[in-house]
Structures are given as C-alpha cells and as structure tokens.
Amino acid sequence: MLETAELGHAITKAEFELAEPKLREALVNTQYDLLAGRRKAVVVLLSGVAAGGRGETAKQLAEWMDPRHLRVQAFGPRTPEQLAHPLPWRYWQALPPRGHVAVFMNAWYAEALQARVAGRIDDRGLDAWLHHIREYERMLAHENVLLLKFWIHLSKQAQRKRLAELDGNKDTRWRVTDGDWNRARRYAKSHPLWEHTLRETSTGEAPWYVVEGSDWRYRDLTVGSILLESLKHANQPPRGRKVAAAQPGPATAPAVIDNVKLIRDLDLGQTLDEATYERELERQQGRLARLTWHKRFAKRSLVLVFEGIDAAGKGGAIRRVTGALDPRQYEVVPVAAPTDEERAHPYLWRFWRQVPRLGGITIFDRSWYGRVLVERVEGFCSDSDWLRAYGEINAFETDLVEAGVVVCKFWLQISKAEQLARFRAREKVAFKRFKITEDDWRNRKRWPQYERAVADMVERTSTELAPWTLVEAEDKRFARVKVLRTIADRLESALES
Amino acid sequence: MLETAELGHAITKAEFELAEPKLREALVNTQYDLLAGRRKAVVVLLSGVAAGGRGETAKQLAEWMDPRHLRVQAFGPRTPEQLAHPLPWRYWQALPPRGHVAVFMNAWYAEALQARVAGRIDDRGLDAWLHHIREYERMLAHENVLLLKFWIHLSKQAQRKRLAELDGNKDTRWRVTDGDWNRARRYAKSHPLWEHTLRETSTGEAPWYVVEGSDWRYRDLTVGSILLESLKHANQPPRGRKVAAAQPGPATAPAVIDNVKLIRDLDLGQTLDEATYERELERQQGRLARLTWHKRFAKRSLVLVFEGIDAAGKGGAIRRVTGALDPRQYEVVPVAAPTDEERAHPYLWRFWRQVPRLGGITIFDRSWYGRVLVERVEGFCSDSDWLRAYGEINAFETDLVEAGVVVCKFWLQISKAEQLARFRAREKVAFKRFKITEDDWRNRKRWPQYERAVADMVERTSTELAPWTLVEAEDKRFARVKVLRTIADRLESALES
Numbered sequence: 001m002l003e004t005a006e007l008g009h010a011i012t013k014a015e016f017e018l019a020e021p022k023l024r025e026a027l028v029n030t031q032y033d034l035l036a037g038r039r040k041a042v043v044v045l046l047s048g049v050a051a052g053g054r055g056e057t058a059k060q061l062a063e064w065m066d067p068r069h070l071r072v073q074a075f076g077p078r079t080p081e082q083l084a085h086p087l088p089w090r091y092w093q094a095l096p097p098r099g100h101v102a103v104f105m106n107a108w109y110a111e112a113l114q115a116r117v118a119g120r121i122d123d124r125g126l127d128a129w130l131h132h133i134r135e136y137e138r139m140l141a142h143e144n145v146l147l148l149k150f151w152i153h154l155s156k157q158a159q160r161k162r163l164a165e166l167d168g169n170k171d172t173r174w175r176v177t178d179g180d181w182n183r184a185r186r187y188a189k190s191h192p193l194w195e196h197t198l199r200e201t202s203t204g205e206a207p208w209y210v211v212e213g214s215d216w217r218y219r220d221l222t223v224g225s226i227l228l229e230s231l232k233h234a235n236q237p238p239r240g241r242k243v244a245a246a247q248p249g250p251a252t253a254p255a256v257i258d259n260v261k262l263i264r265d266l267d268l269g270q271t272l273d274e275a276t277y278e279r280e281l282e283r284q285q286g287r288l289a290r291l292t293w294h295k296r297f298a299k300r301s302l303v304l305v306f307e308g309i310d311a312a313g314k315g316g317a318i319r320r321v322t323g324a325l326d327p328r329q330y331e332v333v334p335v336a337a338p339t340d341e342e343r344a345h346p347y348l349w350r351f352w353r354q355v356p357r358l359g360g361i362t363i364f365d366r367s368w369y370g371r372v373l374v375e376r377v378e379g380f381c382s383d384s385d386w387l388r389a390y391g392e393i394n395a396f397e398t399d400l401v402e403a404g405v406v407v408c409k410f411w412l413q414i415s416k417a418e419q420l421a422r423f424r425a426r427e428k429v430a431f432k433r434f435k436i437t438e439d440d441w442r443n444r445k446r447w448p449q450y451e452r453a454v455a456d457m458v459e460r461t462s463t464e465l466a467p468w469t470l471v472e473a474e475d476k477r478f479a480r481v482k483v484l485r486t487i488a489d490r491l492e493s494a495l496e497s
Numbered sequence: 498m499l500e501t502a503e504l505g506h507a508i509t510k511a512e513f514e515l516a517e518p519k520l521r522e523a524l525v526n527t528q529y530d531l532l533a534g535r536r537k538a539v540v541v542l543l544s545g546v547a548a549g550g551r552g553e554t555a556k557q558l559a560e561w562m563d564p565r566h567l568r569v570q571a572f573g574p575r576t577p578e579q580l581a582h583p584l585p586w587r588y589w590q591a592l593p594p595r596g597h598v599a600v601f602m603n604a605w606y607a608e609a610l611q612a613r614v615a616g617r618i619d620d621r622g623l624d625a626w627l628h629h630i631r632e633y634e635r636m637l638a639h640e641n642v643l644l645l646k647f648w649i650h651l652s653k654q655a656q657r658k659r660l661a662e663l664d665g666n667k668d669t670r671w672r673v674t675d676g677d678w679n680r681a682r683r684y685a686k687s688h689p690l691w692e693h694t695l696r697e698t699s700t701g702e703a704p705w706y707v708v709e710g711s712d713w714r715y716r717d718l719t720v721g722s723i724l725l726e727s728l729k730h731a732n733q734p735p736r737g738r739k740v741a742a743a744q745p746g747p748a749t750a751p752a753v754i755d756n757v758k759l760i761r762d763l764d765l766g767q768t769l770d771e772a773t774y775e776r777e778l779e780r781q782q783g784r785l786a787r788l789t790w791h792k793r794f795a796k797r798s799l800v801l802v803f804e805g806i807d808a809a810g811k812g813g814a815i816r817r818v819t820g821a822l823d824p825r826q827y828e829v830v831p832v833a834a835p836t837d838e839e840r841a842h843p844y845l846w847r848f849w850r851q852v853p854r855l856g857g858i859t860i861f862d863r864s865w866y867g868r869v870l871v872e873r874v875e876g877f878c879s880d881s882d883w884l885r886a887y888g889e890i891n892a893f894e895t896d897l898v899e900a901g902v903v904v905c906k907f908w909l910q911i912s913k914a915e916q917l918a919r920f921r922a923r924e925k926v927a928f929k930r931f932k933i934t935e936d937d938w939r940n941r942k943r944w945p946q947y948e949r950a951v952a953d954m955v956e957r958t959s960t961e962l963a964p965w966t967l968v969e970a971e972d973k974r975f976a977r978v979k980v981l982r983t984i985a986d987r988l989e990s991a992l993e994s
Contacts, residue, residue: 055823055825058824058825059823059824061824062819062824063816063819063820066812067815067816067819067824067827067829067860068812068815068829068830068831068862069831070829071828072824072825073825074825079577079578080576080577080578081576081577081578103824105825174790293671315563315565318564318565319560319564322559322560322564323560326552326556327555327556327558327559327564327569327600328552328555328569328570328571328602330564331568332564332565332567333565334565334566339836339837339838340836340837340838341836341837341838363564365565
C-alpha cells in the first residue's frame with residue numbers, strides 16, 4: 001500500500017491556485033450542509049510517518065473550513081485522568097456530535113504502533129489490538145460516524161530530507177524532537193509494521209487513504225478533495241430499503257429455539273426468612289464495605305448493571321448495595337430517555353461518559369442493554385442495529401475489564417402473577433416512587449417478547465469476563481442477599497488476583 | 498452563632514424511631530416531586546469541624562433518599578486537571594441540573610478556611626474570598642439553585658472525645674488523620690475564624706444552619722428535616738409578580754442617558770489599503786503565533802469574546818485569528834440556542850464548561866453577553882435577570898483572569914447603511930454561510946434598542962482586568978488588523994508581567 005506514496009507526487013503552484021479556491025468554497029458549503037442535516041459526525045484521522053506534515057494539513061483544513069464547527073485534537077502522552085480510565089476513554093470523550101467535524105491527530109493507530117515498536121506488545125498483541133480497532137470502527141460507521149483515515153507518508157529519503165530541513169531552520173527547529181529522529185532511524189524496520197497495520201485495518205467501513213506528504217500542495221489538495229467527496233456523500237439522505245437489505249449482517253433474529261427455558265427454569269420459590277435475611281444482609285454489606293476500602297481497590301473500579309422485569313425490585317436491591325458504600329465513592333445512574341446531546345452520538349456514548357475512574361463505583365439502573373431489550377421489543381431500532389449490539393457490548397465490557405473494572409450484571413426475574421400483585425399493591429400506595437404508568441401495563445402485555453429478548457441477551461453477552469447473574473427475585477430478601485453476595489464474591493476474587 | 502451548637506443537643510432513640518420513618522417517606526416523595534417539576538437544583542453543602550460526622554450525615558441522606566437522583570461529592574486536594582483551570586471550575590463541573598440533589602462535602606468554605614489557617618491568605622484575603630462566595634451563591638439562588646449550607650459543629654471537648662473514640666476503634670481508625678488531630682489542636686484559634694466566616698456568609702439567599710454533631714440522631718434528623726422543608730418550598734410554583742416586585746435589585750434600567758454616544762462616536766471612516774493590510778496582517782499574525790508558542794504561555798490561557806452587530810464581520814475576524822494559531826491549541830465555540838442540558842443549569846454553565854485549561858485558547862463567537870444583549874432586547878429574561886448579569890459576568894471574568902486567563906472582548910460595529918449593503922450583497926451570494934435569515938431583518942429593526950444595550954454592556958463590564966475593545970468594522974481590513982493587534986498587545990504584556 002505504501003510504495004505508491006513514495007514516488008514523489010507533486011502538483012504545480014499554478015494547478016494548486018486554480019483548484020484551491022473552488023475546493024475551499026465547496027468544503028465550507030458542504031460543511032454547512034452537514035451542520036444543517038446532522039446526518040453524520042465526521043472524524044478525520046491523520047496518522048503517518050514523522051515529518052510527513054500532519055500538523056500542516058490539520059491547519060490547512062481548519063483554514064479551509066469554518067473553524068467554529070471543526071475541532072482539531074492531538075493525542076499525546078496520557079494525562080493522570082486518562083490513565084485512571086479505560087484505554088479508549090479519551091477517544092470516547094473526543095467524539096464529535098452529528099453535524100460536526102473533528103480532526104484527530106495520531107489517535108489509536110499511533111498508540112498501537114508505538115506500543116509495538118517499543119516492545120510493550122508483541123505481534124499477537126498488535127493483531128489483537130488491530131482486531132479491536134476494526135470492530136470499534138465498524139460500530140462507529142453503523143452509528144453515523146464517518147471516519148476518514150489518512151496515512152501521510154514519506155519515503156525514507158524524503159523523510160530524512162524533511163527532518164534536516166526543519167531542524168536547520170530556527171523557526172521550525174522546535175517541531176523536530178529526538179523522538180522524530182529515533183523513529184526515522186527505525187524507518188526500514190517500521191515499514192513492514194505500517195504495511196501490516198494499514199492492510200489489517202483498511203475495511204469497507206473505514207478504508208485508509210495513503211497520501212504522500214513530500215509536496216504540501218499535493219498532500220493538502222488530496223486530503224481536502226477526499227474529505228469533500230466524503231462529506232457530500234455523508235450529506236445524502238439514507239439509502240432506501242432495497243439497498244439497505246443488501247448490507248452485510250443477519251437480517252433476522254438468530255434461530256435459537258428454546259433458550260427462554262433458561263429464564264423459565266429459574267427456581268422462583270427460593271426464599272429467606274427474616275432472621276436469616278437480617279444476618280446475611282449485615283454480613284454481605286460488611287464484606288462489600290471492607291472490600292471497597294481495600295487498598296487494592298484504588299487500582300480497580302466497579303460497574304454494576306441492574307436490569308429486570310418491571311417491579312422486580314431493582315430499586316430496592318440497589319439501595320441495599322448503596323447502603324454498604326461510602327456515598328462519595330459511588331454514583332447511581334438512572335437510565336431514562338436520552339437527551340438531545342446523547343441522541344447526537346452513538347448509543348453507547350452516554351454510558352462511556354459514566355464509566356468510573358479507578359477507585360470509583362457506577363451503578364446503572366437500566367443500561368446499554370436497553371438496546372437489545374426495550375429498543376428491540378418496541379422496534380425503536382432496526383433488527384440489524386440490535387443484532388450487532390451484542391458484539392459491540394461485549395467489546396465495550398472487555399475494554400472495561402481490561403482497565404481493571406469489575407463488571408457485575410444482574411437480571412431480576414419475577415413471575416407474571418407476582419408482577420400483577422405488585423402492580424396492584426403499588427396502585428394503592430401513596431408513595432410516589434411506586435407510581436404505575438401506562439408503559440408498565442403495556443410492557444406486561446409483551447411479556448413473551450421480553451422473555452425472548454432477555455434469553456438472547458444472556459446467551460450472547462454472558463462472557464467469562466462479564467457474566468450475567470440471574471436473580472430469582474420473587475422473594476425480595478433472597479434477591480437482595482444474592483445480589484450483595486455476588487458483588488462481594490466477584491470483588492474479592494478480583495482483589496486477590 | 499456557634500455557642501448554641503456546643504450545648505450537647507440530643508434526642509432519644511425512641512423519639513428518633515418515631516420520627517424517622519415519616520421523615521424518610523416524606524423526603525423521598527418530595528425528591529420525586531422535585532424531579533417531576535424540575536424547578537430547582539438542590540445543593541446540600543456539608544461543612545464543619547473535624548469528626549463532626551459530615552460523612553455519616555451524607556450517608557444517611559443517601560439512604561433516606563433515592564440514590565439514583567442524589568450525588569455525593571467530596572472535594573479533596575485538587576487534581577492536575579483542576580489545577581489547570583480556574584479555582585471555581587471543579588464546583589462548576591459538579592453543579593447538578595434542575596430536579597437533582599447534590600451533597601457537597603466541604604467545598605469552597607473548607608478551601609477558604611484551610612487557606613487562611615495555613616497562612617496562604619491573610620484576613621483581608623479571606624474577606625475578599627468570602628465576598629466572592631457571597632456573590633456566587635446569590636447568583637446560584639437567582640438561577641434556580643437551592644443551596645443549603647450546614648455547619649456540623651462540636652464543642653472542643655466533644656471533638657476530642659469523638660476523635661479519641663474513632664481512633665481507639667480499629668474499624669474506624671482509618672478515618673482519623675493526623676490532619677484531624679492538628680486541626681483539633683487549633684480549635685480555640687480557629688473558633689473566631691469559623692464565627693467570622695459563618696456570619697459573613699449567612700445571607701438571605703443562603704443562610705447557614707449550624708447543627709450540633711455530638712448526637713448522631715439529633716444531627717441527622719435536624720439536617721433531614723431542614724432539607725425536607727426546603728425541598729417542599731423549592732417545589733412550589735414561582736411566586737406571583739406582586740411578591741417578585743418586592744425583591745431587592747433595581748427594577749428598571751439604569752438611568753444613564755447618553756452613553757450610546759460611545760458607539761455613535763466611533764470613527765467608522767478608518768480604513769487600511771490592501772498593501773498595508775497584507776503587511777500588517779502578516780506581522781500581527783506572526784506576533785500572535787510566536788506569543789502562543791512562548792514558554793510562559795503554558796501557564797496562561799486565552800479567552801476571546803466576539804460580539805457585534807449582525808454582518809459586522811465576526812466570522813472573518815475569527816478566521817484571521819485562527820489562521821495564526823496551531824489548530825490543536827484552540828477551540829472555537831459558536832453560541833446558538835442552548836440544549837436541554839444547558840437549560841437545566843445557570844446561564845453561565847455552558848460557558849464554564851468551555852473555559853480553556855492552561856496553555857489553551859477558546860474563541861467565543863457570541864458569548865455570555867447574550868444575556869445583556871439579545872435576551873434583554875427580546876425579553877427572553879426578566880429585567881432583574883439581565884440587570885444582575887453585569888455583576889455576575891464581571892465576577893466570572895475576574896475568576897478567569899485570576900487563574901491566568903487573558904480575556905479579550907471585541908465589539909464589532911458597522912453603520913446601519915453598511916449593514917443594509919452587506920445584507921443585500923449576501924442575498925445575492927450562493928455561499929451558504931452567508932444566508933440572511935428573518936432574524937437578521939428583525940434584529941435590524943431593533944437597532945436603537947441594541948445600541949442602548951451595547952452601550953450599557955460596555956459601560957458596565959469594561960473592567961481593568963477584562964476591558965472591551967470597540968472595533969470600527971466598516972472597513973474589514975481595518976477591523977481584522979485591530980483585533981489581531983489588540984490580542985497580541987494584551988498577550989505580550991501579560992507574558993512580560
């Protein structure tokens with residue numbers, strides 16, 4: 001892929017001066033269409049060899065376009081805040097909303113390549129990373145993020161010449177670091193690594209554009225033209241059904257037949273008497289409290305996910321958990337309808353924002369699993385949207401676990417009869433947090449659909465790293481103690497390892 | 498104020514057990530009313546003497562209320578990210594939206610008192626700080642934030658007893674730090690300081706509640722009851738006009754007669770010929786570029802505010818500024834209608850979020866001055882809202898300047914005839930960023946009202962720390978060079994000092 005970008009592409013000053021004003025006007029106009037239509041968020045990723053001119057290209061784009069709706073973000077060494085969060089966290093934070101353009105300098109590719117060159121990961125580690133990147137970029141593409149990846153390239157000779165030029169001029173000398181020269185010395189060794197990385201990550205959703213950097217007019221005009229064409233395409237209305245049906249991905253639900261057995265076979269008859277409950281509650285709360293004050297917990301964090309049939313007792317279970325915790329440590333996130341800012345981002349974005357830093361605890365009352373539960377059952381998203389969500393969610397949770405987060409997921413189940421009894425009881429109570437809404441009755445009518453969605457969810461997202469715990473919640477005492485004990489067990493084994 | 502909280506207030510177990518269930522139910526119900534009505538954001542500030550039990554009270558509140566809509570935040574030593582921002586930044590970030598409750602542990606009072614006790618500020622410094630706090634709290638009160646301030650107090654004897662108890666128990670020993678014992682030793686010396694601070698900051702909008710902490714039942718029940726009454730009050734619909742009129746603050750615009758002269762007397766005939774413009778533009782852009790790469794700029798930052806009559810050329814001026822900058826350094830913030838998240842916070846909140854960290858540059862294309870311009874003229878806020886905004890804005894900008902931010906504010910003025918010519922020209926152009934809207938024509942009709950609002954704004958917010966620069970923008974070249982030169986001059990003198 002790289003050889004064609006080592007030939008010395010160049011265009012003349014006259015050609016540039018002819019093309020540039022048109023490109024500039026078209027770019028700004030298309031940017032305004034993007035802002036008005038808000039169909040896509042656009043990320044221009046600039047990566048490549050040292051001294052290729054990524055910074056200059058970023059500056060050129062910012063000059064050609066309206067800087068009020070374009071943001072350039074460089075990803076350097078990680079700050080302490082970034083180090084206390086999962087690896088992709090800083091990219092999550094930087095993702096622009098629909099209608100906006102962001103230029104990312106280096107970002108995840110530079111990070112992966114540097115890790116490999118420095119020997120922090122081996123070839124297999126790099127491939128695992130690239131695989132992860134591919135999946136992540138595919139998700140972005142599906143979630144209305146247009147990702148344009150440019151590799152600004154130079155031949156070995158051109159790079160040396162360019163570095164020497166910059167280093168020789170007192171106005172530009174500060175831009176050349178020892179790291180640049182070191183990287184240049186490793187050019188021959190790095191070359192196959194670049195080839196490999198580009199080949200492995202050039203996908204239909206996010207292909208690489210390799211642009212030779214030695215002639216700045218050629219470089220900037222090429223990047224600008226590709227950006228323009230892509231923006232125009234992004235501003236088109238979505239393609240009709242006929243075309244959409246031809247897209248990859250299974251079009252119907254997976255043909256699993258009786259996985260609802262998993263839910264139906266739960267032994268909802270399990271109970272705890274009051275005395276046992278009081279004793280066990282105190283014991284498990286004590287364990288949990290001690291574990292969260294453990295020295296090693298400062299290097300870990302905890303994410304709890306509560307999902308369950310309406311009236312299954314999520315709120316009560318959460319309160320027994322928070323009762324064991326220092327309120328400065330945790331945050332409870334109730335998940336309701338998304339805000340307009342959240343709607344302008346991928347569906348996981350609102351949860352990315354809430355991931356705890358090391359030493360912290362986030363408790364989700366409903367979660368990203370809404371995608372494969374309510375959104376699936378109510379038809380709020382397309383089949384292909386919720387079908388791809390399983391893999392996306394597993395990847396997200398893997399990111400969490402790899403950053404030291406202990407992820408516990410609870411599904412609270414009650415019988416249909418018990419739900420009815422609780423609805424009736426709530427209707428009689430003045431206590432406002434227990435008001436029954438029409439939604440609750442409507443969901444109840446869709447019991448079989450939800451049962452099926454839950455079974456698929458558990459089957460496809462109960463991973464070794466982030467397993468589901470099914471909680472028999474017919475007896476509240478039993479459920480609460482099971483939840484607390486599970487968290488304490490998981491945390492204990494994580495802190496011991 | 499403190500003596501009454503050194504008497505050993507206590508209530509019996511029986512009294513507590515009678516009152517607690519009722520309080521708990523009422524608190525949760527009122528919290529749900531708050532969430533449904535979204536009239537106010539509620540901040541419960543817990544400050545006080547060491548070992549008074551602030552942490553326990555926070556935990557009790559989190560247990561009594563629904564933890565999903567309540568957040569407890571402790572403010573400890575500042576993180577590097579917080580140190581790179583203005584002093585109040587971390588409090589701005591933590592402010593809950595309307596409908597929600599936040600418990601702030603210590604916060605700004607602990608910070609001010611610690612600075613005084615450690616000798617980092619003298620009595621005058623403390624008073625300046627307290628004055629600033631008072632103004633800030635008043636603004637919050639006007640902006641629908643209910644602030645409840647509790648000082649949890651102990652007599653000297655009670656504090657020593659409590660510390661010894663905690664220190665003697667292996668389960669609680671970790672909660673007692675050397676700092677706590679040091680603070681206890683300074684009890685007598687600190688007492689008048691506490692008295693002074695509480696007296697100076699107990700205002701009508703945000704009075705202090707001093708609660709004795711030696712008996713936990715008394716302490717928590719007292720805090721809970723005050724919180725309940727305040728929440729009930731916060732859930733009431735706003736009071737009628739008759740009552741509102743009796744509130745403090747000037748009810749009508751200030752009686753300044755001919756301050757519009759300031760605007761009308763601008764010499765709009767000033768021009769630059771093309772050759773001079775090209776030379777000066779390059780020169781001033783070069784100065785600005787060098788200044789932003791200056792070593793000392795890493796400890797400063799830059800906030801640029803662009804306001805002006807429609808079609809005065811804000812966008813063009815901004816592009817000449819960004820043309821001189823590295824795009825990784827700056828962010829341009831176009832100010833449009835607020836999002837729902839922004840509407841749920843004080844009007845300054847959306848700007849607080851955009852304050853640059855040290856070494857950064859934020860360019861506001863329209864700004865917080867919308868409050869005293871468009872919101873005033875169009876009647877989007879009440880007279881008392883925009884009248885108090887002048888002082889709030891000055892306080893905000895003072896925070897910025899004290900944190901090392903250089904604040905440059907530009908008002909771009911053109912004549913009414915020139916505006917008409919530019920509107921007409923734009924109507925003929927295909928370039929989409931120059932579309933004329935009905936708003937533009939409507940604003941034009943309100944020219945005298947805007948003229949008056951601008952004159953008041955400049956008069957009341959052109960401070961020594963953050964002065965306005967009026968820019969004669971009839972000639973675009975003249976305006977752009979004046980803007981660039983002003984920024985470079987201001988930055989130069991800031992970096993020299």
